[in-house]
Amino acid sequence: MRAVLGVGGGIAAYKAAELVRALQKRGHDVQVVMTRAAQEFVQPLTFAALTGRKVVTGLFSQTGAEDTLSSAVEHIAVAQENDLLVVAPATADLLAKFAYGLADDFLTTLYLAFTGKVVLAPAMNNAMWEHPATRANLEILRQRGCSVVEPDEGWLACGTIGAGRLPDPERIAGTVDSVMRHKKDLTGETILMTAGPTQEALDPVRYISNRSSGKMGYAIAQAAAERGARVVLISGPVSLAAPLGVELVSVRTAQEMRQAVLEHLEESTIIIKTAAVADYYVAHVPQQKLKKTATRLSLELDPTPDILAEIGQRKGDRLLIGFAAETENLLEEARRKMISKRCDMLVGNLVNRDGLGFESDQNEVEIITRSGQTVHAGPSEKKEVAERILDQIATLRLSLRAVDTVDTPA
Numbered sequence: 001m002r003a004v005l006g007v008g009g010g011i012a013a014y015k016a017a018e019l020v021r022a023l024q025k026r027g028h029d030v031q032v033v034m035t036r037a038a039q040e041f042v043q044p045l046t047f048a049a050l051t052g053r054k055v056v057t058g059l060f061s062q063t064g065a066e067d068t069l070s071s072a073v074e075h076i077a078v079a080q081e082n083d084l085l086v087v088a089p090a091t092a093d094l095l096a097k098f099a100y101g102l103a104d105d106f107l108t109t110l111y112l113a114f115t116g117k118v119v120l121a122p123a124m125n126n127a128m129w130e131h132p133a134t135r136a137n138l139e140i141l142r143q144r145g146c147s148v149v150e151p152d153e154g155w156l157a158c159g160t161i162g163a164g165r166l167p168d169p170e171r172i173a174g175t176v177d178s179v180m181r182h183k184k185d186l187t188g189e190t191i192l193m194t195a196g197p198t199q200e201a202l203d204p205v206r207y208i209s210n211r212s213s214g215k216m217g218y219a220i221a222q223a224a225a226e227r228g229a230r231v232v233l234i235s236g237p238v239s240l241a242a243p244l245g246v247e248l249v250s251v252r253t254a255q256e257m258r259q260a261v262l263e264h265l266e267e268s269t270i271i272i273k274t275a276a277v278a279d280y281y282v283a284h285v286p287q288q289k290l291k292k293t294a295t296r297l298s299l300e301l302d303p304t305p306d307i308l309a310e311i312g313q314r315k316g317d318r319l320l321i322g323f324a325a326e327t328e329n330l331l332e333e334a335r336r337k338m339i340s341k342r343c344d345m346l347v348g349n350l351v352n353r354d355g356l357g358f359e360s361d362q363n364e365v366e367i368i369t370r371s372g373q374t375v376h377a378g379p380s381e382k383k384e385v386a387e388r389i390l391d392q393i394a395t396l397r398l399s400l401r402a403v404d405t406v407d408t409p410a
């Protein structure tokens, strides 16, 4: 496997040398690209000696710099020749440039031209790591499919203790391995997904909704597309970027979500319903804003259509995967919903714990099937949980196909 290692300008740049070794041990042929700032911390010669290859140090050839092989179009060649781009240490500056598409040196230009897998290993001061700007940039990059190896906690070069240390090179190399092993086991499937909340109008300016951010559903959609599926994502209002390679249909209400799901049902082979659909809506929304009065306001709510239950009735041989957000009796409620809504699999999610479930980046779920199997996933990043859910779906698909083959004489 051919990998580019982009070395950013941080004190942890020296650890990138160990990462070269860890990647080589795993059979990767490594080409190193260094930013100008990285060269202030480590000499390109270190990496040239370790890799036996010239190190790319700038966008334009620098006369007299023997180890510079760059040319005006070199980034395109490097982008095309390599399967993987690992950036370590990925500084706050690099993350911001990647997120916003700035291309003012070789590494940032290479990132834009690169179509393979990207693994980012951030390292910086803990305040910079916690800064909302860095968090927002990482979120953009994650949504775009980059894998992020979270930094370690401990003593930082600036003398403080906190999160921000470059992860152990073996851990980064391990992540690279799992990213590269990425299966294409959903090729040929068309997955119809729902994600996010719905909003049900009370009047022209107010609505009922819930805390769903769409992160869980978007992570599954992204991972499924990476595993080869065609993905149609019906999404309620969220503030996430559309996952790469996914067909996004934006809706607002439960009625609109039902309509969009039915329109795409025929073409689908797997349906995954992660959305937190409002259970009630106001059937007759007043034309004018409700006036505030001194007395109590009563609202009359009608049930929304249960999309999952309706699809359960007409799914044919499609795989139907529901979710259940519960605050108690998780397995019991999840089983009840799986049976009553005729799902093949159900993902049970306990949603009353801090840092898991709604809105957060992490989740922990129980994946149950009709055959009585229960698989636990998490607590971990939603991207990781998404992969475990898809593993179970791919396995169930395979086992059902095997049964079909046995049942159908040649």
Ligand code: PMT
Pocket (backbone or CB within 6 Å): 194, 196, 211, 212, 213, 214, 215, 216, 217, 254, 273, 274, 275, 276, 277, 278, 279, 304, 305, 306, 307, 308, 309, 321, 322, 323, 324, 325, 326, 337, 349, 351, 357, 358, 359, 360
């Ligand atoms: O979006 P995040 O912030 O990342 O949070 C993720 C999540 C907590 C929303 C997600 O993991 C989750 O648990 N989704 C299910 C939320 C939910 O509404 O659960 P429920 O138990 O109320 O509904 C059961 C199932 O019926 C769900 O698949 C739901 O999509 C479906 N449903 C519910 C009501 C309705 N009118 N129509 C439906 O199709």
